[in-house]
Amino acid sequence: GQNIDQPTEMTATEGAIVQINCTYQTSGFNGLFWYQQHAGEAPTFLSYNVLDGLEEKGRFSSFLSRSKGYSYLLLKELQMKDSASYLCAVVNSNYQLIWGAGTKLIIKP
Amino acid sequence: ETGVTQTPRHLVMGMTNKKSLKCEQHLGHNAMYWYKQSAKKPLELMFVYSLEERVENNSVPSRFSPECPNSSHLFLHLHTLQPEDSALYLCASSQEVGGTSPNTGELFFGEGSRLTVL
Numbered sequence: 382g383q384n385i386d387q388p389t390e391m392t393a394t395e396g397a398i399v400q401i402n403c404t405y406q407t408s409g410f411n412g413l414f415w416y417q418q419h420a421g422e423a424p425t426f427l428s429y430n431v432l433d434g435l436e437e438k439g440r441f442s443s444f445l446s447r448s449k450g451y452s453y454l455l456l457k458e459l460q461m462k463d464s465a466s467y468l469c470a471v472v473n474s475n476y477q478l479i480w481g482a483g484t485k486l487i488i489k490p
Numbered sequence: 491e492t493g494v495t496q497t498p499r500h501l502v503m504g505m506t507n508k509k510s511l512k513c514e515q516h517l518g519h520n521a522m523y524w525y526k527q528s529a530k531k532p533l534e535l536m537f538v539y540s541l542e543e544r545v546e547n548n549s550v551p552s553r554f555s556p557e558c559p560n561s562s563h564l565f566l567h568l569h570t571l572q573p574e575d576s577a578l579y580l581c582a583s584s585q586e587v588g589g590t591s592p593n594t595g596e597l598f599f600g601e602g603s604r605l606t607v608l
Binding site for chain 1: 531587598
């Protein structure tokens with residue numbers, strides 16, 4: 382079967398750094414997405430990785446290792462508005478999106 | 491504002507009712523999707539439309555009936571639902587179905603319709 386694993390919930394402090402991990406087992410790989418979803422709002426696109434390595438976009442970075450079936454989302458200089466759920470999704474060989482259950486990130490002052 | 495609008499935002503219905511969810515996208519995209527989101531579960535893809543033609547139906551019970559009259563509008567007709575159907579129903583659109591670049595694969599979601607079945 383195909384599976385995406387990410388932690389259910391994480392807590393971090395305002396101003397700190399947090400890393401949200403995502404491991405996957407899918408039939409083929411054509412890229413990995415991270416989405417952010419605030420409570421009661423639409424999921425919104427954060428990043429897309431298809432090649433190994435780190436991609437930085439402001440305070441957010443996303444890393445991919447295809448050989449390890451592993452990605453992480455790194456959030457720096459955390460702000461209260463970063464409290465949200467973070468969804469990891471993998472595009473498989475049939476171009477289907479396989480979703481993780483999401484990680485709820487709680488930011489404390 | 492993501493360019494995808496869903497109505498109603500909240501819906502409470504009995505098991506014998508018939509209701510419809512509506513989605514409209516203003517992005518000129520060719521593909522539209524219905525997803526079900528339940529607490530602590532992965533998003534479940536229900537239906538995919540490409541240029542108004544249904545291209546995917548993931549073993550969804552017949553009490554859910556999609557309709558795509560044009561590439562900008564998508565409906566989900568609901569009848570004789572069960573309490574376990576209570577969830578957030580998300581509509582999304584993308585430039586094309588599938589694709590390997592973020593420009594074609596990135597999904598734009600609506601804020602969802604929160605459905606409660608009594």
